[in-house]
Amino acid sequence: MHSGGEAAVFSTSSIAVDRASPVPLYYQVALELEQAIVSGQLPAGSRLENEIALAESIGLSRPTVRRAIEYLVDRGLLVRKRGVGTQVVQSQVRRPLELTSLYDDLSRAGKEPRTEVLSFGREQASPAVARALQVEEGASVLVVERLRYTGDEPLALLRNRIPDGLVTLQESELATAGFYDLLRRAGVRIQLASQTVGAVAANAVQARLLGEKRGAPLLTMNRTAFDDEGRPVEYGDHLYRASLYSFELVLTSH
Amino acid sequence: MHSGGEAAVFSTSSIAVDRASPVPLYYQVALELEQAIVSGQLPAGSRLENEIALAESIGLSRPTVRRAIEYLVDRGLLVRKRGVGTQVVQSQVRRPLELTSLYDDLSRAGKEPRTEVLSFGREQASPAVARALQVEEGASVLVVERLRYTGDEPLALLRNRIPDGLVTLQESELATAGFYDLLRRAGVRIQLASQTVGAVAANAVQARLLGEKRGAPLLTMNRTAFDDEGRPVEYGDHLYRASLYSFELVLTSH
DNA sequence: GAGTGGTCTAGACCACAGC
DNA sequence: CTGTGGTCTAGACCACTCG
Numbered sequence: 001m002h003s004g005g006e007a008a009v010f011s012t013s014s015i016a017v018d019r020a021s022p023v024p025l026y027y028q029v030a031l032e033l034e035q036a037i038v039s040g041q042l043p044a045g046s047r048l049e050n051e052i053a054l055a056e057s058i059g060l061s062r063p064t065v066r067r068a069i070e071y072l073v074d075r076g077l078l079v080r081k082r083g084v085g086t087q088v089v090q091s092q093v094r095r096p097l098e099l100t101s102l103y104d105d106l107s108r109a110g111k112e113p114r115t116e117v118l119s120f121g122r123e124q125a126s127p128a129v130a131r132a133l134q135v136e137e138g139a140s141v142l143v144v145e146r147l148r149y150t151g152d153e154p155l156a157l158l159r160n161r162i163p164d165g166l167v168t169l170q171e172s173e174l175a176t177a178g179f180y181d182l183l184r185r186a187g188v189r190i191q192l193a194s195q196t197v198g199a200v201a202a203n204a205v206q207a208r209l210l211g212e213k214r215g216a217p218l219l220t221m222n223r224t225a226f227d228d229e230g231r232p233v234e235y236g237d238h239l240y241r242a243s244l245y246s247f248e249l250v251l252t253s254h
Numbered sequence: 255m256h257s258g259g260e261a262a263v264f265s266t267s268s269i270a271v272d273r274a275s276p277v278p279l280y281y282q283v284a285l286e287l288e289q290a291i292v293s294g295q296l297p298a299g300s301r302l303e304n305e306i307a308l309a310e311s312i313g314l315s316r317p318t319v320r321r322a323i324e325y326l327v328d329r330g331l332l333v334r335k336r337g338v339g340t341q342v343v344q345s346q347v348r349r350p351l352e353l354t355s356l357y358d359d360l361s362r363a364g365k366e367p368r369t370e371v372l373s374f375g376r377e378q379a380s381p382a383v384a385r386a387l388q389v390e391e392g393a394s395v396l397v398v399e400r401l402r403y404t405g406d407e408p409l410a411l412l413r414n415r416i417p418d419g420l421v422t423l424q425e426s427e428l429a430t431a432g433f434y435d436l437l438r439r440a441g442v443r444i445q446l447a448s449q450t451v452g453a454v455a456a457n458a459v460q461a462r463l464l465g466e467k468r469g470a471p472l473l474t475m476n477r478t479a480f481d482d483e484g485r486p487v488e489y490g491d492h493l494y495r496a497s498l499y500s501f502e503l504v505l506t507s508h
Numbered sequence: 509g510a511g512t513g514g515t516c517t518a519g520a521c522c523a524c525a526g527c
Numbered sequence: 528c529t530g531t532g533g534t535c536t537a538g539a540c541c542a543c544t545c546g
Contacts, residue, residue: 050530052531082523082525083523084530190507191333197503198501199496201455226343247451249448249449252445278533314535335513337511
């Protein structure tokens with residue numbers, strides 16, 4: 001038993017799962033717990049029931065419930081301590097960086113993204129591009145340059161390259177959907193991306209396109225994406241206006 | 255069976271675990287697999303044996319072997335596809351952003367970090383600091399400002415704040431160890447950090463300290479760290495010279 | 509249809525925290 | 528000592544991919 005003054009543990013009476021649903025049970029539990037956290041029903045700092053009791057009260061096995069908790073720990077909503085228990089993190093921020101496109105990010109935020117295709121064609125892979133995409137130097141790669149707006153404001157200058165022949169893209173589609181969406185529809189399943197985030201000063205061309213002054217700070221994001229067979233399928237180098245955009249991420253130990 | 259031309263699957267004959275070791279079995283397996291990957295014994299694009307066969311040949315249960323594979327998938331070394339198998343990612347990059355301090359990063363890279371303590375004392379929490387650390391506005395917080403060098407080059411301007419009374423720090427220690435190391439030694443176990451990465455132009459003071467020109471692009475990193483009870487224990491806002499530093503991270507779907 | 513990873517169970521024992 | 532999470536087992540069935 002804990003000393004007095006501790007917040008009461010979460011009553012799990014409200015958690016129920018649908019065994020007929022195709023949604024995995026552990027994920028259903030994770031969503032319900034997350035809901036309880038964001039709704040305040042499970043306030044910051046409060047303790048969960050222990051895993052065994054939780055499993056029993058939901059009617060699932062301990063490993064399944066544990067997996068749900070693990071998922072929320074990885075996302076930064078819960079912390080665990082052996083011998084003590086599981087508690088809700090005292091933080092308001094919860095928006096881990098995920099493997100979605102900027103287009104999706106903006107759509108979710110209700111920002112009405114708009115995209116202008118600046119160029120679309122083929123070029124020979126530079127050494128850097130060849131290394132990232134694991135193709136021969138000089139091999140033909142598809143290159144798309146786009147300018148993304150949020151409302152009327154230019155936000156980001158996006159340049160994506162994919163190995164030639166991987167998919168067929170229509171220039172018209174690029175203006176109305178995220179790049180990753182298009183790849184997904186074309187059957188490319190991106191499972192993994194390696195990114196580097198840095199900063200540079202805008203040169204004259206970049207400044208003009210983005211509506212910043214020359215020398216203004218820009219966030220750079222270079223990303224190599226890999227499909228479900230481990231092959232590099234996309235290399236992007238992107239520039240964001242630092243005045244309008246930043247990256248959030250959650251790190252966990254282990 | 256797969257069609258001809260596929261790379262041979264990994265011979266697991268070399269994987270052995272030590273059941274007497276305190277290191278978890280799944281982690282021993284993960285390390286051995288990682289070793290086989292980085293050594294080239296398990297080349298990029300090659301397939302692993304299926305989980306059941308792998309488990310049997312190592313002499314472990316499937317869930318344990320599966321957990322090892324999961325760990326490497328999360329770190330971006332392997333990709334899995336249901337109905338197909340597990341393959342090594344065709345990437346050279348493997349340095350996920352981890353929950354370690356910049357000091358550790360530089361030490362590992364053999365860069366001889368050096369730290370100059372610019373100021374050390376208490377101040378009243380500003381609204382932003384109070385919100386991050388979940389203390390009353392105006393409450394006393396410990397503030398440390400440091401300038402980090404790599405060799406002779408200034409690299410980063412670091413400002414850390416911790417709630418007053420959490421730990422007792424010696425100014426002299428700050429010059430010779432990472433901030434997180436000190437917290438760990440003081441019994442603070444950081445389990446989670448929420449970060450925001452952006453960019454700004456250097457102002458006059460920042461430029462002078464960092465040896466850049468005014469207006470030079472700087473990477474910003476703001477981090478709130480939480481201990482194993484979910485309490486915020488540190489808030490840092492840091493500036494890095496974009497010409498010398500960038501962040502790498504690996505993103506996985508799900 | 510054969511082979512793969514994805515999910516789930518019902519136990520077991522251990523390591524650690526805190527009284 | 529009790530209670531907690533951490534690890535591990537030996538099965539089971541399902542969903543998906545591909546020939």
